[in-house]
Structure formats: structure tokens, C-alpha cells
Amino acid sequence: MTDNQHQTPIIEAVDLRKSFGAHEVLKGLDLKLNRGEVVALIGPSGSGKSTFIRCLNHMETPTGGQIRFHQKLVGNSFRDKGDVIGFGTLRRQVGMVFQHFNLFPHKTVLQNVIEGPVTVLRQSKKEAEELAMDLLGQVGLAMKRDAYPNHLSGGQKQRVAIARALAMQPEVLLLDEVTSALDPELVGEVLAVIRGLADKGMTMAIVTHEMAFAADVSSRVLFLDQGVIAACGSPQAIIRNPENERLKGFVSRFHGQG
Amino acid sequence: MTYNWDFHGVWQNSDLFLWGLWISVVYTFGSIFFGIIIGFITCAARLSGWRVLDIAARCYQELFRCTPLLVQLLWFYYAFPLLVGGSIDNRVAAMLTLSLYVGAFYAEIFRSGIVSIDNGQREAAAAIGMSPMQSMTRIILPQALKRMLPSFINQSVIQFKNTSLVSVISVADLAYMAAVVNGQTYRPLESYTIMALLYIAMLLPLTQAADWIEKRLRVSD
Numbered sequence: 001m002t003d004n005q006h007q008t009p010i011i012e013a014v015d016l017r018k019s020f021g022a023h024e025v026l027k028g029l030d031l032k033l034n035r036g037e038v039v040a041l042i043g044p045s046g047s048g049k050s051t052f053i054r055c056l057n058h059m060e061t062p063t064g065g066q067i068r069f070h071q072k073l074v075g076n077s078f079r080d081k082g083d084v085i086g087f088g089t090l091r092r093q094v095g096m097v098f099q100h101f102n103l104f105p106h107k108t109v110l111q112n113v114i115e116g117p118v119t120v121l122r123q124s125k126k127e128a129e130e131l132a133m134d135l136l137g138q139v140g141l142a143m144k145r146d147a148y149p150n151h152l153s154g155g156q157k158q159r160v161a162i163a164r165a166l167a168m169q170p171e172v173l174l175l176d177e178v179t180s181a182l183d184p185e186l187v188g189e190v191l192a193v194i195r196g197l198a199d200k201g202m203t204m205a206i207v208t209h210e211m212a213f214a215a216d217v218s219s220r221v222l223f224l225d226q227g228v229i230a231a232c233g234s235p236q237a238i239i240r241n242p243e244n245e246r247l248k249g250f251v252s253r254f255h256g257q258g
Numbered sequence: 259m260t261y262n263w264d265f266h267g268v269w270q271n272s273d274l275f276l277w278g279l280w281i282s283v284v285y286t287f288g289s290i291f292f293g294i295i296i297g298f299i300t301c302a303a304r305l306s307g308w309r310v311l312d313i314a315a316r317c318y319q320e321l322f323r324c325t326p327l328l329v330q331l332l333w334f335y336y337a338f339p340l341l342v343g344g345s346i347d348n349r350v351a352a353m354l355t356l357s358l359y360v361g362a363f364y365a366e367i368f369r370s371g372i373v374s375i376d377n378g379q380r381e382a383a384a385a386i387g388m389s390p391m392q393s394m395t396r397i398i399l400p401q402a403l404k405r406m407l408p409s410f411i412n413q414s415v416i417q418f419k420n421t422s423l424v425s426v427i428s429v430a431d432l433a434y435m436a437a438v439v440n441g442q443t444y445r446p447l448e449s450y451t452i453m454a455l456l457y458i459a460m461l462l463p464l465t466q467a468a469d470w471i472e473k474r475l476r477v478s479d
Contacts, residue, residue: 091386119388
């Protein structure tokens with residue numbers, strides 16, 4: 001892992017800024033995400049961590065700074081323009097899973113998963129279904145292939161949403177508080193799936209309030225506070241032995257949980 | 259007081275009723291057809307994100323939603339030709355007015371159906387790399403159409419009844435024909451009762467179908 005420093009990052013944020021009106025949420029953030037890395041973003045609510053991760057796939061348009069994907073600048077249009085790649089291209093390779101799942105309610109589980117590969121990647125239905133069934137098997141929901149999302153539990157919905165994102169075979173997966181909307185007893189099954197992905201070397205950026213999970217699964221932790229990266233380091237340094245006072249206060253509130 | 263119902267004269271004029279009914283149906287479906295196109299364009303303008311288009315579409319909608327259809331018919335037939343210099347065929351004026359009128363309402367039905375879909379759906383579509391067009395046609399519209407359907411049918415039922423107003427600018431629809439038959443037979447009770455029954459016969463199956471569809475849609479939600 002030491003040669004990570006010399007590797008070129010898959011996705012990179014450079015002096016990233018985002019304002020909503022006069023309110024500046026992100027005040028110049030930098031991040032390099034290397035292949036196989038799992039970065040956890042923690043911080044109090046309103047610190048900008050969700051906005052930050054949503055800027056990485058242009059779900060929010062940054063108001064300053066740059067997003068780079070394999071060192072190429074990402075522009076503000078859907079399609080590529082010369083050397084500047086479009087956010088359509090970016091999103092094909094950077095998957096995202098949402099807090100509220102956002103499954104397509106008018107499609108079955110299987111249709112949800114193949115929608116991206118068939119519509120966006122132009123894969124044949126057969127090919128897409130084979131991969132989809134494999135992924136549904138991995139998240140333990142192969143038997144639910146023909147169910148509609150409304151008939152699934154929250155944890156099952158979120159696992160389908162993860163399979164849907166993976167069906168695009170992305171290089172990076174962005175997870176935005178994926179367990180925050182779940183009943184406590186359903187959190188474990190989703191975390192187990194994410195842990196499995198980390199073990200397989202999936203590159204991920206994870207916004208989470210599950211401190212124990214973040215400490216366990218991530219290779220690096222960023223502590224965001226008031227729109228800046230207030231602390232950054234190994235899970236050991238950030239979560240288990242925090243030095244920064246605000247970080248100490250933040251992390252201590254979660255001790256004893258999980 | 260007893261009244262001797264006598265349908266003989268009216269029955270002899272049944273061809274006029276049927277022709278009138280056919281004209282009413284033609285204006286209903288014609289204006290629904292053009293209204294859908296107008297409503298679609300107006301809805302697209304409102305959701306385009308271009309301020310000028312949005313305001314123009316809104317002005318059109320409010321103009322036609324906030325004046326009575328009868329007033330619009332009279333204006334397009336009697337006033338509009340003076341404005342542009344020339345004359346306008348009463349049938350053209352009738353179809354134009356009916357279409358613009360229902361289009362304004364359809365636009366609102368389409369728009370509210372589309373914006374009622376949770377923004378998370380757009381985001382999920384965007385996150386797998388769909389273009390705005392793909393997201394609209396594959397994710398948003400299939401869900402929105404389902405929500406629009408009951409109000410769309412309702413508005414179309416009202417539209418059929420509204421066509422009766424074109425009789426005031428001498429378009430020979432069912433209401434106009436009923437008046438003609440009354441003029442020939444001096445039998446207002448029979449003439450106008452038949453007219454009313456024909457409207458009911460046309461619309462009752464439609465409203466029942468609408469209720470049935472709505473119930474079915476609710477079940478599959």
C-alpha cells in the first residue's frame with residue numbers, strides 16, 4: 001500500500017468549493033482517491049460531507065475548483081468536449097448509492113439492476129441479466145428478482161441499490177449515508193455487503209455515521225468540519241486516538257455504539 | 259298538470275341528433291388531440307428552465323384558465339378576425355378555442371404529474387449515467403403518466419360537455435341540433451331531454467371507466 005502515493009488517483013478533487021446562494025458549504029477541499037482505497041468521510045451534520053461526495057460525480061455542480069477523473073478535468077456538460085470529459089461519462093464509471101435508495105418503483109428488482117447497463121451502456125438484455133443475477137446473488141437477493149421495490153424491506157432495497165450501482169461496473173463507488181434511513185436491525189446486512197466490496201478491492205468513498213464501521217472498513221478517514229477537511233489520516237489516528245479537540249468531541253459521542 | 263310526451267316528431271329527426279352527436283364527438287377528439295400537443299409544448303416550456311418560455315407559457319395558461327370558454331369562443335369568432343383583418347370560419351374558431359382551452363388545463367396536469375415525482379428518481383437515473391432525455395422517458399414519465407391519468411380523463415370528460423358551447427357560434431353540434439329539432443317540432447321537452455340523455459349515454463361509460471382505472475392504479479402502487 002505504500003506505493004499508493006506514487007499511483008495516479010482515479011478521482012481527484014482539487015480546491016473544491018460549493019456554495020448554495022451566499023452560503024459556502026465547501027471551502028476548498030482536496031482529495032485523491034487511489035485504486036482500492038476506501039475513504040470514510042465523517043463529521044457533524046452540516047459539515048458538507050454529503051455535498052462533497054455528491055460533487056465527486058457532479059450530482060452537485062461545484063462552484064469552484066476541479067474534479068479530475070484519471071487526471072482529466074470534468075466539465076459542466078453531459079458530454080465530453082475535447083480533453084474535458086462530461087459528467088455523463090464520469091457517472092458511467094463512478095457509481096452512487098443514496099440514503100433513500102431511490103429504486104425505480106415501476107420496475108422489478110432485476111429491471112432496476114439492468115436499467116443502466118441496457119439503456120446507458122447498450123449491453124444486450126441477456127448479457128445485462130447475467131451480470132445482474134450474479135450481483136443480486138452477491139447481495140443475497142437473487143430470489144427477489146421479480147419483486148417490486150415496494151415489497152422489499154429497507155435493507156433489501158439498499159442492497160438492490162448497491163447491485164444497481166455495481167451493474168455499471170464502476171471504478172469507484174460513492175456511498176452517501178447508505179444506512180441512515182434504515183431501521184437499526186437492518187443496518188448490519190447492508191454494512192456486510194459493503195465490507196465484502198472493500199475486501200474485493202472496490203474503490204469507495206463512504207459518508208457515514210457508523211464510526212465502528214468506518215474505522216473497520218476504511219483505509220483513510222477524513223473528518224470534515226464547517227466545509228473544510230479538519231483532520232485526515234488512518235482510522236487508527238482519526239477515530240481510535242483523535243488528537244484534534246473538535247474531532248475528539250465528535251468521535252466520543254459515538255463511542256460505545258456499534 | 260299532465261304532459262303528453264310525444265316523441266314522434268323528434269324521432270323523425272333522429273338523423274339530426276345523430277349527426278349532431280357525431281359533430282360533438284369530432285370536436286371533442288379533435289380538441290383533445292390538439293390539446294395534448296399544445297399541453298405538451300406548454301408543459302415543456304414551463305419545465306425548460308428558460309424564464310422567458312416559462313413566463314410566456316404561464317401567461318397563456320392563465321389567460322385560458324381564467325376566462326370562461328364561452329367568452330373565448332365569442333372572442334375568437336367575433337373579435338379576433340377584426341384584430342387580424344379578415345374573417346374566421348366558425349368551425350375553425352370552435353376547434354381553435356376548444357384546443358387552446360383544454361391545452362391550458364392539460365399542460366397543468368402534465369406539469370404537476372412530472373414535478374410530483376420524487377427528485378431522488380432523477381438523481382438515481384443521473385447517477386447511472388442517463389441523459390436528461392433518457393431519465394425523462396424511462397424513469398420519470400412512466401411514473402408520472404400513471405399519476406396524470408385520472409385527472410386527464412376527468413378533464414377530457416369535461417371537454418366533451420364543453421363542446422356544447424360551440425352551438426352559440428352556429429357549429430352544428432348536438433346542442434345546436436337539439437335547438438333545430440325543437441324549432442321544427444315545437445317539442446322542447448322531448449328535444450332537450452333526448453339531447454341530455456345522449457350526453458349521459460356518452461359520458462357515463464367514460465366516468466365509470468375512469469373510476470375503475472383509478473382503483474386499479476391504486477392497487478398496483
